[in-house]
Amino acid sequence: MLTKRIIPCLDIKDGRTVKGVNFENIRDAGDPVELGALYAQQGADELVFLDITATNEKRKTLRELVNRIAHHINIPFTVGGGISSVEDVSLLLQNGADKISVNTSAFKRPELISELAKEFGSQCVVLAIDTKQEEDGQWYVYLNGGRVKTDRLCMNWAREGVDRGAGEILLTSMNNDGTKKGFALDITKELAGSLSVPVIASGGGGTKEHFVDVLGAGKADAALAASIFHFKEIGIPELKEYLQEHNITVRL
Amino acid sequence: MGLAIVKYNAGNIQSVLYALERIGRQAVVTDDPAVLRSADKVIFPGVGEASTAMEYLRARGLDELIVGLKQPVLGICLGMQLMCSYSEENDTSCLGIFETSVRKFDGRGAEVGVGAGLKVPQIGWNNVFDLRSKLFDGVPENSYCYFVHGYYAALSEDTIGKTKYGLTYSSALHKGNFYGVQFHPEKSAQVGERILQNFIDGV
Numbered sequence: 001m002l003t004k005r006i007i008p009c010l011d012i013k014d015g016r017t018v019k020g021v022n023f024e025n026i027r028d029a030g031d032p033v034e035l036g037a038l039y040a041q042q043g044a045d046e047l048v049f050l051d052i053t054a055t056n057e058k059r060k061t062l063r064e065l066v067n068r069i070a071h072h073i074n075i076p077f078t079v080g081g082g083i084s085s086v087e088d089v090s091l092l093l094q095n096g097a098d099k100i101s102v103n104t105s106a107f108k109r110p111e112l113i114s115e116l117a118k119e120f121g122s123q124c125v126v127l128a129i130d131t132k133q134e135e136d137g138q139w140y141v142y143l144n145g146g147r148v149k150t151d152r153l154c155m156n157w158a159r160e161g162v163d164r165g166a167g168e169i170l171l172t173s174m175n176n177d178g179t180k181k182g183f184a185l186d187i188t189k190e191l192a193g194s195l196s197v198p199v200i201a202s203g204g205g206g207t208k209e210h211f212v213d214v215l216g217a218g219k220a221d222a223a224l225a226a227s228i229f230h231f232k233e234i235g236i237p238e239l240k241e242y243l244q245e246h247n248i249t250v251r252l
Numbered sequence: 253m254g255l256a257i258v259k260y261n262a263g264n265i266q267s268v269l270y271a272l273e274r275i276g277r278q279a280v281v282t283d284d285p286a287v288l289r290s291a292d293k294v295i296f297p298g299v300g301e302a303s304t305a306m307e308y309l310r311a312r313g314l315d316e317l318i319v320g321l322k323q324p325v326l327g328i329c330l331g332m333q334l335m336c337s338y339s340e341e342n343d344t345s346c347l348g349i350f351e352t353s354v355r356k357f358d359g360r361g362a363e364v365g366v367g368a369g370l371k372v373p374q375i376g377w378n379n380v381f382d383l384r385s386k387l388f389d390g391v392p393e394n395s396y397c398y399f400v401h402g403y404y405a406a407l408s409e410d411t412i413g414k415t416k417y418g419l420t421y422s423s424a425l426h427k428g429n430f431y432g433v434q435f436h437p438e439k440s441a442q443v444g445e446r447i448l449q450n451f452i453d454g455v
Binding site for chain 1: 263264266267270271273274299300301371372373374375376377378379396398399400401402416417436438439440441442444445
């Protein structure tokens with residue numbers, strides 16, 4: 001049976017792992033390759049590397065890092081952060097990335113998703129969406145790491161992304177991210193229950209129960225988290241055993 | 253003269269090369285017929301679309317070359333599908349090594365109670381079972397491997413491993429010197445590394 005996936009996310013700046021709490025205040029949590037290999041060994045199902053470097057050397061350092069990751073890690077990994085062209089993606093895939101994720105650049109130019117799907121296949125195109133529930137109760141798309149609000153509804157944008165060829169949706173709830181109070185079950189369930197592609201839930205996972213909730217009631221295909229793994233608050237083996245005890249199919 | 257990986261217009265060739273390096277093996281990536289014919293073992297990887305890949309192979313005579321190889325050959329993912337007789341993906345006639353066809357996951361033939369609401373492509377870790385080949389020496393029944401695919405090879409006499417996704421299909425095939433796996437051993441952690449080792453040392 002196809003399992004639910006547990007995905008540690010490593011935020012990268014200048015080749016080092018960082019984690020933003022509510023997308024700000026970053027702390028250093030080590031070497032991405034070492035940390036990634038450790039997670040793979042512990043039973044992580046995939047890894048996501050999100051590059052938040054904003055310098056001119058970004059492309060080169062990221063390409064070198066991706067190449068090093070690909071040499072050392074024996075599970076699939078996704079690379080995201082500032083990817084805005086077919087050429088960017090080609091370079092990352094050539095260096096061994098399995099998938100790439102696009103966010104702001106795809107929202108600003110949705111044709112990018114279609115171009116990437118056509119050139120490389122939907123299986124390697126992940127559409128990342130940062131979303132926030134406003135006072136009107138609706139979930140809106142945010143851009144630029146959550147700093148810029150748009151008027152587009154999350155569900156509407158996700159549907160367009162899938163129609164254009166995105167193979168997975170990485171959904172981050174800004175209301176929940178960094179709170180450790182649980183994932184946003186409602187919007188996750190809405191997307192996962194109606195889209196034809198897998199949905200990766202992100203933001204808010206703080207306890208093992210939260211993962212049971214989002215992979216069970218929330219219908220997510222995968223759950224992503226960062227600091228709880230980096231700071232050893234929850235170990236991947238114990239999390240997966242807990243999920244199995246609660247009738248969530250996982251790879252052990 | 254060692255391991256050769258077939259070079260063509262399909263993704264994941266680098267990943268296979270790196271996976272071999274991790275288990276201490278070197279390989280050459282080549283479309284040179286002489287090098288491919290003289291290799292001890294050949295790996296035919298692939299992520300992509302069937303008709304485009306077949307066109308590319310035919311234009312370079314690689315289709316006949318692969319069919320004519322005498323040493324052990326391992327097809328991975330699209331590579332395995334291209335080794336079947338036919339693929340529904342853009343109505344593509346394939347290499348005809350394995351006597352089975354490749355169909356789309358679209359609910360046809362789904363087993364009762366498991367066919368509804370399946371997401372396509374299948375992305376993630378799934379079990380392989382009914383394993384019967386040296387390729388799986390030391391690999392326990394129901395081990396998890398990593399899959400990414402929207403089309404599957406139907407069960408046939410050549411099936412040496414099965415997986416269930418809505419229905420039961422061939423996740424591994426074998427005929428003569430040809431082997432194929434639908435999953436990605438190069439991304440399937442220790443289980444995948446064992447299968448690659450078995451192909452190199454055991455078959």
